[in-house]
Amino acid sequence: MSSTAVASSVEGGRPRPILGVSLKLYLDVASTRSWARSVGELAHTHPALADGRVQLFVLPSLPSLAASSTELDGTGVAWGAQDLHWEDRGAFTGSVSGADLAELGCRYVEVGHAERKRIFGEDATVVGRKLEAAFRNGITPVLCIGEAAEGSAADAARECIAQLSEALGYARSVSSSSEIVVAYEPEWAIGQPKPAGAAHVRAVAEQLRGWLDANFTGTAQIIYGGSAQRGTLAELGDSVDGLFLGRFAHRVEDLAGIVDEIAVR
Numbered sequence: 001m002s003s004t005a006v007a008s009s010v011e012g013g014r015p016r017p018i019l020g021v022s023l024k025l026y027l028d029v030a031s032t033r034s035w036a037r038s039v040g041e042l043a044h045t046h047p048a049l050a051d052g053r054v055q056l057f058v059l060p061s062l063p064s065l066a067a068s069s070t071e072l073d074g075t076g077v078a079w080g081a082q083d084l085h086w087e088d089r090g091a092f093t094g095s096v097s098g099a100d101l102a103e104l105g106c107r108y109v110e111v112g113h114a115e116r117k118r119i120f121g122e123d124a125t126v127v128g129r130k131l132e133a134a135f136r137n138g139i140t141p142v143l144c145i146g147e148a149a150e151g152s153a154a155d156a157a158r159e160c161i162a163q164l165s166e167a168l169g170y171a172r173s174v175s176s177s178s179e180i181v182v183a184y185e186p187e188w189a190i191g192q193p194k195p196a197g198a199a200h201v202r203a204v205a206e207q208l209r210g211w212l213d214a215n216f217t218g219t220a221q222i223i224y225g226g227s228a229q230r231g232t233l234a235e236l237g238d239s240v241d242g243l244f245l246g247r248f249a250h251r252v253e254d255l256a257g258i259v260d261e262i263a264v265r
Contacts, residue, residue: 015221016052017262018181018242020142021249022059022082022110032064036071038252043075046256048263052076055242056259057108059142062096069105080108080139083116086129088137098137109134112167113144114187124163128170135173142244143167146185146226153203160184160204161211168216178218182208183244189226196226198235205239230254233261
């Protein structure tokens with residue numbers, strides 16, 4: 001069973017709680033395979049994952065994608081990629097086609113992460129075109145947005161809504177059946193010991209949800225990233241639909257604890 005055969009993240013008109021894990025470039029192929037195998041075992045044994053109450057997706061590095069999908073196939077855990085190109089075919093050396101990712105069973109793809117912007121110089125046009133490529137190929141984009149500097153929640157919400165609006169301006173393939181995951185990741189909180197303050201995140205998420213309800217025709221979920229870890233969901237409550245995890249999910253025991261938290265909300 002491919003990842004695309006997994007039940008939709010929307011059941012009965014209400015999105016299921018969702019957890020995502022991006023492994024970035026921390027683990028080698030062998031370590032990623034072992035980690036994915038353990039995650040697959042967790043999906044079989046944890047009631048909230050086994051019965052589908054919580055949706056889990058993982059984004060390994062590209063060389064580890066095949067190994068990860070082999071370990072996760074049939075577990076109910078979806079997989080995806082950390083990037084894609086804005087064109088499906090052409091003279092784009094080293095790039096990754098969304099059409100190929102879809103063929104490989106990728107259900108999710110990360111778009112617009114702060115590190116892609118800072119390290120690789122991706123601007124709003126590139127992010128928007130990549131977002132459109134995800135929709136065009138039937139892959140749910142995980143669109144990362146977030147303010148650069150720590151400040152008020154009102155200023156953060158304005159900056160994030162501007163990013164969201166500009167990116168979706170390129171999304172010609174959106175329909176009522178489209179799905180998007182918006183990952184709110186304050187850039188100043190990424191890689192820190194603790195996430196952004198709960199009151200700040202709740203206030204920004206409320207503004208994002210209102211904007212999406214008014215402007216996005218498909219189904220949208222909001223997840224929080226930026227040093228998200230055990231205990232983060234308990235503070236955020238229902239203001240977000242889940243978390244986008246990084247290094248705090250490298251230990252599968254920690255991931256299991258976070259699944260526990262989201263399952264009892």
